[in-house]
Amino acid sequence: MAKKRVAILISGRGSNMAALVKAAQADADFPARIVLVLSNRPEAAGLAFAAAEGIPIAVVPSKLYGKDRAAFDAAMQAELVKARAEIICLAGFMRLLTPEFCESWSGRMINIHPALLPSFKGLDTHARALEEGVKFHGCTTHFVTPGMDEGPIILQAAVPVLDDDTEETLAARVLAEEHRIYPETLRLLAADRLVVEGRRVRITPAG
Numbered sequence: 001m002a003k004k005r006v007a008i009l010i011s012g013r014g015s016n017m018a019a020l021v022k023a024a025q026a027d028a029d030f031p032a033r034i035v036l037v038l039s040n041r042p043e044a045a046g047l048a049f050a051a052a053e054g055i056p057i058a059v060v061p062s063k064l065y066g067k068d069r070a071a072f073d074a075a076m077q078a079e080l081v082k083a084r085a086e087i088i089c090l091a092g093f094m095r096l097l098t099p100e101f102c103e104s105w106s107g108r109m110i111n112i113h114p115a116l117l118p119s120f121k122g123l124d125t126h127a128r129a130l131e132e133g134v135k136f137h138g139c140t141t142h143f144v145t146p147g148m149d150e151g152p153i154i155l156q157a158a159v160p161v162l163d164d165d166t167e168e169t170l171a172a173r174v175l176a177e178e179h180r181i182y183p184e185t186l187r188l189l190a191a192d193r194l195v196v197e198g199r200r201v202r203i204t205p206a207g
């Protein structure tokens with residue numbers, strides 16, 4: 001099967017993007033190829049990593065578009081079409097997408113969120129997990145739908161919350177799991193092994 005062409009959308013550090021890139025490079029049989037790293041912020045640190053790896057990069061500065069989300073999404077769509085992307089991975093992409101954009105990529109766009117959804121949607125997940133006193137925290141990969149952090153869950157990883165955890169130590173423990181489950185999620189999606197049934201995602205056996 002031909003490798004699926006993947007665009008990764010970032011806004012900052014890009015460590016999840018780097019994990020996806022490395023996973024694709026490390027295994028000749030990885031079913032996906034990263035063909036574009038696209039940022040909505042020109043200063044995103046992850047762009048330098050991608051460029052150094054020889055991956056095409058593009059910037060669509062969301063600042064230029066203000067509240068005009070449709071125009072911003074159209075500009076991004078143009079880059080995605082140019083790169084002939086078949087799958088989008090959001091990796092710390094901190095900008096809401098229009099329902100139309102989400103619908104047009106339905107089943108082909110995934111995200112990683114630093115919490116065990118449906119708990120702690122939105123921002124500052126680690127601080128909120130500590131504040132709520134939960135004993136387990138973690139991360140979730142999911143299909144992207146128009147509602148924020150709401151799409152069908154693909155994989156999750158849990159980590160214990162320790163008595164002496166700070167936001168930083170907890171975030172680091174969760175991030176290590178993000179770097180493990182996001183490449184695994186992309187592998188499953190690119191290999192056509194995910195079946196969405198309502199809100200549930202079934203993983204089919206490797207064929």
Ligand code: GAR
Nearest residue numbers: 012013014015016091092112113114
């Ligand atoms: C990651 O922890 C990711 O899960 C989170 O932002 C961080 C980006 O780090 N995403 C969200 O909060 C999305 N709602 P990275 O740029 O190093 O991958």
